[in-house]
Amino acid sequence: MSGPIMIVCPHCSTANRVPADRLADQPTCGKCKQHLFTGHPAELDAANFDSHVGHSDIPVVVDFWAPWCGPCRMMAPAYAQTAHQLEPRYRLAKLNTEKAQEIAARFDIRSIPTLIIFRNGREIARQSGAMDTGNLVRWITAQT
Numbered sequence: 001m002s003g004p005i006m007i008v009c010p011h012c013s014t015a016n017r018v019p020a021d022r023l024a025d026q027p028t029c030g031k032c033k034q035h036l037f038t039g040h041p042a043e044l045d046a047a048n049f050d051s052h053v054g055h056s057d058i059p060v061v062v063d064f065w066a067p068w069c070g071p072c073r074m075m076a077p078a079y080a081q082t083a084h085q086l087e088p089r090y091r092l093a094k095l096n097t098e099k100a101q102e103i104a105a106r107f108d109i110r111s112i113p114t115l116i117i118f119r120n121g122r123e124i125a126r127q128s129g130a131m132d133t134g135n136l137v138r139w140i141t142a143q144t
Contacts, residue, residue: 046103060119065096078130097112
């Protein structure tokens with residue numbers, strides 16, 4: 001049996017220890033009892049961003065977007081499909097830069113959509129511009 005890894009709940013932002021070989025078994029949160037993987041991007045905000053990025057042992061891919069951004073809205077279905085394909089090996093998340101301007105400023109987001117992959121709280125890759133599902137999957141898996 002593999003050792004436990006930390007997975008942050010997309011619903012209540014609680015860190016959970018999950019055996020690595022049990023990630024595909026639909027683990028649930030010890031606090032809120034909801035599934036840790038939903039097949040959809042997690043919604044991040046200023047209050048939970050650091051918990052998700054800093055406490056997850058799997059890579060976290062964050063889509064920095066805004067509701068007024070046409071390319072962001074065009075990419076949203078592809079990003080959701082990518083989350084469905086890549087979970088539980090990756091956590092895909094979205095951060096609305098209009099609501100969390102201080103987080104966007106901290107990461108010097110100058111254009112949207114911008115994707116950043118974090119591992120152990122550190123940025124490991126960045127890509128700006130909309131992509132389709134195939135390109136998203138290829139880019140994310142090539143970086144990790």
